[in-house]
Amino acid sequence: MLRELSLNILDIVENSVKAGAKNIRIEVSAKGNDLKIVIADDGCGMDEEFLSRVTDPFTTTRTTRKVGMGLPLLKMEAEMSGGMFDITSAPGKGTTVKSTFKIDNIDRPPLGDISSTIISLIADLNEGQELVFKFEAFGNEFSLDTSQIKRELDPVRIDEPTVLVYLKDMIKENIITENGGVSL
């Protein structure tokens, strides 16, 4: 188990970065008792056969070790907290990973520090990769798009530490993760 769902997000999005995606989208939304996390990319995708065994820990294309833990962990955490896990993918088109969690389930890991996750991901983007982050909870909406930020910053790079720290604070200030005793 990872201690925070935002650590799962950090991990799963790494797959999209490695898949050579041009556009990566992270959506976190809370409605009623459901917390939903969607990670979508337009990277290399997976074929049907590979996809059918991708939530088995022994499925990995990594070379440094024989097990890939990212997707199996997320699936287990979603199912253990009364939620659902779903992955769709097509070669050359991309991949979408959806997971839901019951907010009041005691086995649900907290969302945790999502702003740190987002800036860690932004720092890791390759040239030409863009990330969109959408957050919706308790009637409040926030979204961030790296292509827009890069345009405003040019020629300063988005992965400059000063910029990343600023973006982290900006995300923190603009999202609501706790309301009326309910904490995501």
Place this chain on the structure above:
Amino acid sequence: MKSIADIKAIRDKMQSQIIMRDNNTSDEIRVVVGMATCGISAGARPVFNTLIDEVAKRNLSNVKVSRTGCLGMCKLEPIVEVFVPNQEKVTYCKVDAEKARNIIANHIVNGNVCTEYLISGKEL
């Protein structure tokens, strides 16, 4: 409240530094954090964020902090690698936020490798 509208102000503030640095890329120091599932579950994210915070706070314009995947030594994560031009790579293991602050202060700023955080033979 911080917003996208302020991004241009940051750009204006940083632009001159960046130009100076780009004429001088040969002295760029790279700090790399292992952040695959193994690193993340061992605490790599706070390490990464501490490194970014320290570099920004100290205005170290020649330091680049980035992420890498699994370095093949999962038990020793979080792992931080430091690349100083013309020097051998230094690999720190089991790094936490405090060690990360010390790596910046001692190694990056003052040039003294934090030998106590290096991989020792018995851990391998």
